[in-house]
Amino acid sequence: MDGAAHTSETGTTTQREAIIKVRGLRNQFGPQVVHDQLDLDVWRGEVLGIVGGSGTGKSVLLRTIVGLNRPAAGSIEVLGVDVVNASQAERGPVEQRWGVAFQDGALFSSLTVLQNVMAPMREHLNMSTRLMKELAELKISLVGLPPLACDKLPSELSGGMRKRAALARALALDPEIVFLDEPTAGLDPIGAAAYDELIRELQRALGLTVFMVTHDLDSLYAICDRIAVLAEKKVLVDGPIEGMTEVDHPWVKEYFTGPRARAAQLKTGKGPETGGE
Numbered sequence: 394m395d396g397a398a399h400t401s402e403t404g405t406t407t408q409r410e411a412i413i414k415v416r417g418l419r420n421q422f423g424p425q426v427v428h429d430q431l432d433l434d435v436w437r438g439e440v441l442g443i444v445g446g447s448g449t450g451k452s453v454l455l456r457t458i459v460g461l462n463r464p465a466a467g468s469i470e471v472l473g474v475d476v477v478n479a480s481q482a483e484r485g486p487v488e489q490r491w492g493v494a495f496q497d498g499a500l501f502s503s504l505t506v507l508q509n510v511m512a513p514m515r516e517h518l519n520m521s522t523r524l525m526k527e528l529a530e531l532k533i534s535l536v537g538l539p540p541l542a543c544d545k546l547p548s549e550l551s552g553g554m555r556k557r558a559a560l561a562r563a564l565a566l567d568p569e570i571v572f573l574d575e576p577t578a579g580l581d582p583i584g585a586a587a588y589d590e591l592i593r594e595l596q597r598a599l600g601l602t603v604f605m606v607t608h609d610l611d612s613l614y615a616i617c618d619r620i621a622v623l624a625e626k627k628v629l630v631d632g633p634i635e636g637m638t639e640v641d642h643p644w645v646k647e648y649f650t651g652p653r654a655r656a657a658q659l660k661t662g663k664g665p666e667t668g669g670e
């Protein structure tokens with residue numbers, strides 16, 4: 394296991410396993426350098442929140458890790474596999490060990506929810522349609538959708554239901570890592586809080602590692618174990634959210650000490666003015 398010793402607040406020392414290791418990452422589109430010398434570790438079992446100003450490259454980072462964007466330089470190791478240089482044959486097995494839910498769901502519009510969730514199973518698993526259907530129904534119920542959602546097209550669902558359907562599809566192959574791009578964007582506060590709770594429950598029940606790009610301060614305070622802030626083309630700082638108010642950087646200060654952050658701190662009891670957890 395490739396990891397690092399980690400001492401918790403209770404003084405227990407455990408070995409953390411870096412399930413994703415990004416080193417010296419560079420992403421560039423024409424003259425625009427989005428990432429330069431970006432390093433990041435993601436620890437097994439954590440919910441990591443990726444934040445940063447608009448255009449700092451949060452989505453590009455996610456897309457690069459899952460292989461939808463080829464970096465200009467640097468290395469990315471996921472579950473021990475060098476995913477940048479691996480052949481398609483080498484990538485296949487590791488790709489089955491993660492799931493991705495994009496902001497708009499990115500569901501196949503002409504397929505029902507059930508067919509959408511079955512799609513990755515058809516691609517990667519060699520099992521009967523009946524068994525795949527049963528498994529897909531299980532995932533759909535796991536994300537809190539009613540059975541009648543199975544036969545609906547994405548266009549027949551509410552935004553919140555579409556996000557849950559996308560999550561069910563991301564969970565189709567029992568992944569170890571789930572990548573979420575702005576999972577609560579566009580949801581009302583009650584729907585967003587329910588979605589956060591769902592992620593937390595699934596992460597605990599299934600032992601998932603969650604890599605979540607978000608702007609939602611409530612989500613960050615409610616469910617993230619750790620935050621990584623993108624600024625200056627790299628991960629400027631990472632750590633528990635409670636420490637973010639101490640970071641001496643204009644964007645980080647404004648974001649984590651502004652009125653919305655204070656409201657989120659009060660809700661969760663985390664933060665300097667609430668005396669922490």
Ligand SMILES: Nc1ncnc2c1ncn2[C@@H]1O[C@H](COP(=O)(O)OP(=O)(O)OP(=O)(O)O)[C@@H](O)[C@H]1O
Nearest residue numbers: 422425427445446447448449450451452453454608
């Ligand atoms: N395929 C692409 N071609 C050219 N430029 C791109 C491409 N993808 C992303 N970019 C640029 O890279 C920068 C980072 O984009 P990205 O979507 O990762 O930002 P973000 O941090 O997720 O922003 P937001 O919070 O607004 O969603 C932007 O300036 C964007 O225009």
